Amino acid sequence: MSLKRYIIKLTMSQTRRMKLIIISSLLIFLGLFYYHIFYKSQRIIPIYVVEEHHEVLPYWYDAVRDGLIKRTQNTLIHIDGHSDMNVPILYKGYPLFRYPKSPTEEDITIQRNDMFIYAAVIAGIFNRVIWIYPSWLKQEDDAKYTNTKISLGYIFKNKRYVCLCEENSNETSCYYVDVDKDIDDRIIPMEINECSTSTNFQFEIVEETEAIKMFKTDWLKNDDSIVVDFDLDYYGVELAYKPITKYNINWKKIEKLNRALDPFLCPRLQQHEVLGNAFLGKAAHYLLIAKQFESRNDTLRKYRKSLLKEYKRDPLLFCAKENAELMEGWKNLANAILDFSIKEFEIIVKKVRFCLSTSFKTFMPNDDSPGIVVCHGMNTPNDTVVQEHYPTPVETVKRTARLAKMLSGNIDNMKISTVCRSIRDGYTPRRLVAHLEGDALSVIRESVSTSKFLIYFDDFLLWGKLGWWDI
Template identity: 25%
Template sequence: MRLQKIPVFILEEHNEAFYVWNECVQNGIIPAADNVLYHIDEHGDMGVPRFNKSINSLNPAERGEVRTFTHEEIGIGSFIMPAMYKGIFNSIYWFKLQHKTSRHDHLLYVRTYNADGLKLLSGPVTDEIRKASEVDRDLKIFDFHLNNIDEMPEALFSIALDIDLDYFSCSGNPVELYEISIEITKAEYDKFHSSPYHQSKFLGFKSNVYEADGKYHLILNDYKHTYPDLYPFTLKVDRELIIERIGEVINKLKERKVLPKVITICRSRFSGFTPDDQWEFIEDSLLKGLKSLYELEVHLVAELEVA
């Protein structure tokens, strides 16, 4: 199965995949439209974002502009929908260890509010949506499949393989595990204490403030207790199971004769989804497995030049 070299891009966080896919289109690595995404990840990353800058005004040939848009406008859990909206993919297979639904195949749409490219909208396709898609160029329809690795289909046309290291071992939800705080002014600190209606209390997290060494801080997730026996905190596993899971992925890629045009590998270490003491081991082991199937040309996304 060793053929031409396949470019592999190592991402720090998953929103950078949008930038890489755009680069691949610009460089002829994948077609500009109708590719298939194999997304191997503990998380679906199918969030529907809203932007401050219209995605329709984005010039795909301007690498610096696309990179800035990626980092400033796209989140780590909402990078796939923008790629669907731009038409880069028309089908996605999300491979997860265990999906929580019995319905595995969906037909979805994505569009923007008033076709302005600022607020994405998505949902299941109805007869009305299907009819509208015949005349509305802003509206895109795509297939969304929920699968486990054993259900990986045979090789399809123009596949982009996207792998998050947290598929193999996951820390859990970083919002629960790590304190998120920012420095604030004393006036804001006093405002928090003077009213039960501080705006931070409406964000859905348990916010609080504290003072230390003359500086004031707002904690967005002030949780004093963790619950290691509850999902998803059982997702971190030992090296033996990591190797087993990597083997399952590699064997299935070989069995299904999957020959991706590009591979993206996301570390998810800064966000905290991949355990800090495991990400290097997982990455090295995964690359070793992929090299047993393909000739690879590995790049760090941080090292890509910006014109």
């Protein structure tokens, strides 16, 4: 090849390369321009899906740290079948009337599924709480809207308690709450001057149809910093223990089974919730089939090999440190299982199942931790004041439409949203939860048309992202 031809070929190659570089650069520029105009310019609003309602607190704290919501003076729109307005327990080290200074202090506030709102108010995050409740929920009076100023302080009666003074148009009443007492005796009246208050907030209660009307007024201001919090039990409540009572399973058997489970299974990882449920279903099936053909002792002895194999596969699931301790615990658990008939335990395995007693995020004093229990939720047949309501398909469609009418175009200042499933603690109808969650997320995402939404599923959801499914 002549030098001239070589130079021409080299020049053409460089020219083609230069054209490719120019075209690539132009495409990158156009991509960045498009991203800036059509994506980056849109606000991104996170939606966090949690299992138990107090698990929203870490996400609210993160939102403050990340600048998504203000440190104070935010408005909470709480859409729920329950008010969740119970005060937290003031354990040693609780950050009282100030923002938590450390992860340890934050953890102390994450206590129970009805204590998270007051925990956030005490931390100073919210100065206005709006509870929107469904029309199926019966209230003490016929008022569809109330607005109460609540002042908070603390009182010392052998230990510290949160005290509250509620002020409305007629009067001011003060009291403190002792959650250790029976439910009818927990609210203890006190004089106004006994409660040295440190903060206050507005608490508004509004029925859903009335809320639609109020959203059309200047109820919310243009500069409000809004957090929308939604519980799927807004659609309805089906107490998780109902299959047990429906099929006339003796509740004392359930209590005995839970007592036997406590020293036998000691879950340490979230995956142990699934593994514990599977182990118990499989073990119970073997025991209850075998007991029809042989004695209890023979049944227990024959299952020993399978149990040791399970123990070797995942020793962290079990409380025992050695084989002898394992077998002793197994003997007590197996005897509790063998009290059931095959049909009874089939109902438990399919309709109720086994799960953690509460989330690993829940603060438990004395270094306690959740155990594996029959997944009947927080309520029991002899200890509940919760109103039930199982929604029809038509009612669910109407409630979703009502929710969309309520929120669409009215919460443009929403900064973050949290959605609670309430399955493990036994409120949301389990057969409907996937459908209800889909409806709720769709309504929230469509409520602010100028923003993008990113949905985050918490790592501690019962059965993971997919949640409850029918067997």
